[in-house]
Amino acid sequence: MTVKPSHPSVDFDVQRVRADFPLLSRTVHGKPLVYFDNANTSQKPRQVIEAVDDHYRKHNANVARAVHLLGEEATAAYENARDRLAAFINAGSRNEVVLTSGTTQSMNLVAYSYALPRLKPGDAIVTTVMEHHANIVPWQLVAARTGAIVKAAPIDQNGELIVEKFFELLTPDVKLACVAHVSNVLGTVNPVREIARECRKRGIPLVVDGSQALPHRPVDVQAIGCDFYAFTGHKVLAPTGTGGLWAKREHLQAMPPFFGGGEMIREVRFDGTTFAEPPHKFEAGTPNIAGFAGIGAAIDYYQSIGFEAIRAWEYELLTYATERLREIPGVRIYGEAKEKEPVISFLVEGAQAMDMATLLDLEGVAVRSGHHCAHPLMQFYGVPATLRASLAFYNTREEVDAFIAALLKVRKLLM
Structure with a gap:
C-alpha cells in the first residue's frame, strides 16, 4: 500500500455515528473499549x-x-x-x-x-x-x-x-x-x-x-x-x-x-x-x-451515511493507523497492496501474536490474533500467526492513538 501523508479529517461526524452503537460505549478490564476486530464481525447499531x-x-x-x-x-x-x-x-x-x-x-x-x-x-x-x-x-x-x-x-x-x-x-x-x-x-x-x-x-x-x-x-x-x-x-x-x-x-x-x-x-x-x-x-x-x-x-x-463518506473516513483511518504502526521499532506489516481496505495484519519482532493480543485486551483493545482462517497465507509468509487490526467507519483517530499507546506498553513488557 502506498500511504499518502495524513490530511485533515474528512467532513464526517464520527461521534454522531458512534452514538448509534451501544457496545462501543462499554469498558473492558476497566478501560474504554477500542474495537479493532471488525473484519471478524461488525458491531450493531441500535436501529438493527x-x-x-x-x-x-x-x-x-x-x-x-x-x-x-x-x-x-x-x-x-x-x-x-x-x-x-x-x-x-x-x-x-x-x-x-x-x-x-x-x-x-x-x-x-x-x-x-x-x-x-x-x-x-x-x-x-x-x-x-x-x-x-x-x-x-x-x-x-x-x-x-x-x-x-x-x-x-x-x-x-x-x-x-x-x-x-x-x-x-x-x-x-x-x-x-x-x-x-x-x-x-x-x-x-x-x-x-x-x-x-x-x-x-x-x-x-x-x-x-x-x-x-x-x-x-x-x-x-x-x-x-x-x-x-x-x-x-x-x-x-x-x-x-x-x-x-x-x-x-x-x-x-x-x-x-x-x-x-x-x-x-x-x-x-x-x-x-x-x-x-x-x-x-x-x-x-x-x-x-x-x-x-x-x-x-x-x-x-x-445508505443513510453513504459509501462515499464511509470510504473516505476509513481511508483516513487506515492511512493514519499505518503511519503510526510504522513508527514502532520491529513492526512488520503484512499486506502492502496498492489498493486495500482498512485491515492491517502485523507482527512485532520478538513477540508472539497471541501474547500481544492477550495483553492488548487488558488495555481495552480488541484485535484478532491467529491464522485468521488462512493457513496457506500464513505458510506463504512463513509465520504461524499475525495480529490483525481491522477498522470500521465508527472507529476514530483517538482510538488509533489508544491502540498505539497500548501496543507500545505491551511491547515494552514483552521485550
Missing part, C-alpha cells in the same frame, strides 16, 4: 438491534406457512430482506438472491449443488493463496469426491495477487474459479472485474467471496460480471447467522437443492418430489427470520 427486538415483540411467527397476520408479517420481513439485498448488490432480480446463514453456507451451496455434479477426474478448480478457508475447503471436499484437483494462484510479498499467474492457471481442465473480492487478512482488493472478464473468455464460472468487500464499498454484481457472489450479514452491521448467495439465474435453475426439507418443495410424494423455483428451493427449514429483519435495517443504515 431494535428491528430484531421489534420482530420478536410484535411479529414472531414462521415464514410462508401461515395465513394468519403474524405469519404474513414475518414472511413480508423475510422477503423484504431479499429485496433490500438484491438492490444493495444490484442483482438483476430478487430471485437471484438465496438467503443463507453467511458466506460459508453460500460457498458450500455452490460446491455441492453446482460443482459436485459437474466435476470429474482430471478437472480442476482455481483459487488463490490468500483465500479464507471457506473459499478453499469446500472445493477440496468436492474435488476429493470427484477426482478433481484444486490449484492456487500465487501472490507477491506485498500481498497482491499475481494476476498473470492466475490467468495462466485457467487452462481447459478448469471448471470453476474462486477468488476473494477483499482479503480478510491483508485487506488486498482483487481486480474481480478483470478476473471475471478473463474467466468469461474461457467459459469458466467465477465465484467471488464478498464477505470483506460489502462492509466497505458499493458492490455491483452485474458490473463485476461474476457467476456467484457470496456475502455475510454479520460483517455489515446485521445479526449473525445471516447472509446470502447471488447467482446467475441460469445456474440456480440448473442446480439441484443442497438441503432438503420443508418450504423448498412444490409437492412431496414417495414416488418423487418436485421442488420450488429458485431461490426458495435452496432455503429448506426455518431461517433466521429476526436476523433478516435486521439486515433491512443495516442496509438502511449504510
